[in-house]
Amino acid sequence: MQFVEYPDREFLMLSLADTIAGELADFLRREGRASLCLPGGTTPGPMFDTLSGVDLDWSKVTVFLNDERWVPEDSPRSNTRLLRERLLTGPAAAATYLPLYSDAGTPDAALADLAAAIAPHLPISVLLLGMGEDMHTASLFPGADRLDEALAEDAPLLMALRAEAADEPRITLTAPALKGALAIHVLITGAAKRAALERAQGLTPREAPIKALLANATVHWAE
Numbered sequence: 001m002q003f004v005e006y007p008d009r010e011f012l013m014l015s016l017a018d019t020i021a022g023e024l025a026d027f028l029r030r031e032g033r034a035s036l037c038l039p040g041g042t043t044p045g046p047m048f049d050t051l052s053g054v055d056l057d058w059s060k061v062t063v064f065l066n067d068e069r070w071v072p073e074d075s076p077r078s079n080t081r082l083l084r085e086r087l088l089t090g091p092a093a094a095a096t097y098l099p100l101y102s103d104a105g106t107p108d109a110a111l112a113d114l115a116a117a118i119a120p121h122l123p124i125s126v127l128l129l130g131m132g133e134d135m136h137t138a139s140l141f142p143g144a145d146r147l148d149e150a151l152a153e154d155a156p157l158l159m160a161l162r163a164e165a166a167d168e169p170r171i172t173l174t175a176p177a178l179k180g181a182l183a184i185h186v187l188i189t190g191a192a193k194r195a196a197l198e199r200a201q202g203l204t205p206r207e208a209p210i211k212a213l214l215a216n217a218t219v220h221w222a223e
């Protein structure tokens with residue numbers, strides 16, 4: 001794991017957007033297309049604001065979330081809503097967005113179709129993860145009902161998980177799908193998350209799911 005500390009959050013968000021844009025540009029040059037897998041939650045909005053304005057051939061970029069809360073897109077809890085409002089505007093609106101939510105009724109009923117849409121875009125070119133103070137990443141929560149299956153090497157691409165700490169059922173990419181990404185970044189802010197990250201390093205992925213993704217990751221942090 002590499003750890004990069006920034007003098008403040010504004011600098012962090014601008015630098016990280018620049019790093020991710022540079023990696024996407026390299027993939028586009030080499031492969032003609034790229035996939036970008038992003039977190040929801042409260043932290044990444046300012047980075048999305050900058051990334052959305054970058055001059056790239058966004059029409060060749062496929063964007064999808066690490067995980068989605070099983071709520072309609074107009075809910076303030078929807079991670080898709082965050083992406084639509086903060087990333088998929090301006091130049092980045094030309095990207096193809098693949099949701100992790102559908103009108104299938106339940107997350108379990110939606111999984112097969114959602115996974116079939118994402119599978120052709122693996123391995124992920126550029127992965128950005130968030131992390132909660134409880135050391136969950138994506139929707140891999142400590143204590144989630146099917147966490148062991150989602151961490152296993154043979155886990156399917158997507159799973160539906162439920163956890164006490166998550167307000168609603170979730171759909172999440174599983175550990176092997178995330179680990180396969182060609183570039184892995186983790187974005188965290190604040191002293192509590194830095195302390196949680198340090199704690200995670202001495203724990204198992206079952207206790208601290210972020211641990212499963214740290215080996216090849218660059219963690220970006222500011223107070």
Ligand SMILES: O=C1O[C@H](COP(=O)(O)O)[C@@H](O)[C@H](O)[C@H]1O
Binds near residue numbers: 040129138
């Ligand atoms: O529930 C979620 O939480 C994590 C962390 O979110 P934050 O609000 O602490 O930044 C996020 O990475 C994940 O995508 C989201 O669904």
